[in-house]
Amino acid sequence: MLIVGAKGFAKEVLQVVQQLNQLENLVFFDDLNEDIKGNLFENFPILKTPADAVEYFKTLDNRFTIGIGNPALRKKLYDKFILFGGGFTSVISPLADIGFYDVQIGQGTNILSGAILSNSVKLGMGCIIYYNSIITHDCNVGDFVEISPNATLLGRCKVGSFSQIGANATILPDVVIGKNVIIGAGSVVTKDIPDNCVAVGTPAKIIKELMPLDF
Template sequence: MYYMKSNIVLFGGGNHLQYSLDIIEREGKYNVVGIIDSVQPIGAILFGYKVIGRQENLSVLITEYGFDAGLITVGDNWIRMAIHDAIIEQLPNFRFVNALHPSVIIGNNVQMGTGIIAMAGCIFNPGAKVGDFTFFATGAQIEHDCEIGDYASISAGTILGGHVKIGKFSAVTLNVTVVDRLTIGENTVVGAGSLVTKSLPDNVLAYGMPAKIIRSREARERFLK
């Protein structure tokens, strides 16, 4: 039986766009009608797709290009939220999709939110709860019964032990290991290569083996430079 693909638009023309498109193309579930970006020139071609306009003109673009859903392809956690909020302010019922690479493994009883991007080789083991607008880079391993808060990011090669909780807006960066049953607070960043053996509070930067708190962090502080 033939199913017509849904038309979608991608919000963000930066570094995360290329692999997001790769995932979407490999999934084969959606037809990308264009990119909405605040910086790239309208009409520019990015990885074979046209920049069709600005976010503030969404209500016009949705009619002109006939899309009914979208995905935010931006790496910074707080900026993803800002884009989401601006979209919903214009179109309260706008629908967001997930982009999950075909090689992603999703176990039994996993609860997946919306607006999620998961790159090749990610594993979500049974009982995990994955929040909205979260991001998972290549090979991230989310063990059983983990809870990932909205707008959080888990980078490539990172392993979360069972029953780990990651707070909203937090970022666990490259090749980090988090021991079972720990909590990483909201807006906390764990530096690359760290071993987390104790829970971390909200609003800190921590790294090392074992990870130690280095400094505090402000709300909306970027972790991607």
């Protein structure tokens, strides 16, 4: 597998790959940071050019996942590495607690240790579900959404694509979060939040408008 990125969240993904015992032919990709070269942790090669990635996909393993946290950037990297010939692949910790019934997880979603997903949960593609986050029954999460550590999504709530739910935030039942929304850490969201904004506080209130995404 190829992990896009070699800093920050990529190291979190590495831990899950270790848990899954899938280290064979594991490589990282970083073509931006000159200070990162050689092997990560002295074990895992860091590819530096698109040609390297194309060759890896052709000859060793076409799977890739994204080890970078920004939702919009994750979408752009997904588009890029699909063109290189990669297959977008989920990395799901065996230490996550995932319901047995009616759970849908989109390709390329990363689920870390301690996350809890109830039955009838739907996750889109390319999501990040962080440590100890809780997603309860009948919640629907869009594409490339980031659910931060200890965040809680309560029954039947919806989160639009490219949104970020901050650490320790709580989304109450039936609340709808729009597309490209940032919910601040520790916030409690009691009412629907429209697209393209930042909301913080208890109860959460909109404090800033965001530029709409171009995809």
